[in-house]
Amino acid sequence: MDHLIAPEERAKTASKRIIGSLNGAQDGPLLILIAGLHGNESAGVAAVENVLAKIEQTSAPFSGKIFAIRANLSALKKNVRYIDEDMNRIWFPSIIDEIRSTPEHAIESSERLEIKQLLHILDQLKNETPYPTILADVHTFSAEGSMFTLPNVSQDEIELLSKIYAPMVLGIGESLRGTLLKYYHRKGLLSFGLEGGQHKNNLTEQNITALLMVLLQAAGCIDSDDYPEMDDYRAHLKQQTHRLPVKTELVYQHIIEEGDDFQMRPDYHNFQRIKEGEWLASDQNGKIVAQCDGYILMPLYQSQGNDGFFIIKEQ
Ligand SMILES: [Zn+2]
Structure with a gap:
């Protein structure tokens, strides 16, 4: 991928809450990118920086x-x-209200303080046009395997995401509790x-840059x-995802409880087919065995996190 931003430039801005903003000459959607x-x-974060630089250039x-x-x-x-x-499991209205009403110096959790500072910005963003406000929350995962999108069950979200060549997984947005996405949905x-x-995969930054463009x-x-490079972005996305089911839905989520000592068996990757048992x-x-046939998604290969794996099925 072409390098739009010099590494020293990235390092200089790494501690700033706002990655950047753009104000178009014509009316259109308000796009909030959270990384x-x-x-x-x-x-x-690097991909979002790329996209802003690309548009400016x-x-x-x-x-x-x-x-x-930049969220956290x-x-x-x-x-x-x-x-x-x-920070993506505490967006319950009760917790958010408490964060809003507590002064910064009295907040003990690092993530709640981050949310308070994030809210100062998000609360200011007003969309006074008839166009939608779109919030894309950008993540990566610990296992290898393909990119995908997580819409809520909303026709508008599904319609928009059906145009970006990444497999769509329905139901996870609803099943995860306390996410920023659900709060803003x-x-x-x-x-x-x-x-x-x-x-850490070398392609991940490129995948997200292409998805966002x-x-x-x-x-x-x-x-x-x-944007002459748009054809390359589309080709890249299609090439990365063409063998995968276009639309799937959640059928099983393995939640890790405190002290479980969860260990995923090695070498599972997103959209790998698995059999019941x-x-x-x-x-x-x-032993934890599959409750049903399907595809495995986001098997956990890092110590932090409460979701061991998901099983999805084609819709
Ligand atoms: Zn994440």
């Missing part, structure tokens, strides 16, 4: 606005998923997750004709 909600997922007409944010600055700095608690935003690839085009913010993982209670 680094988990601090060990920096490829997503091209200086073609842009419709709408982009606002891009402290965890990004330490390259860990989180410091005190998972309930507020009426088109909100979805983009899972771009394995944390194609998303901007699908949302009507940019015109393909202004297959030995997938172990914990202190013994």
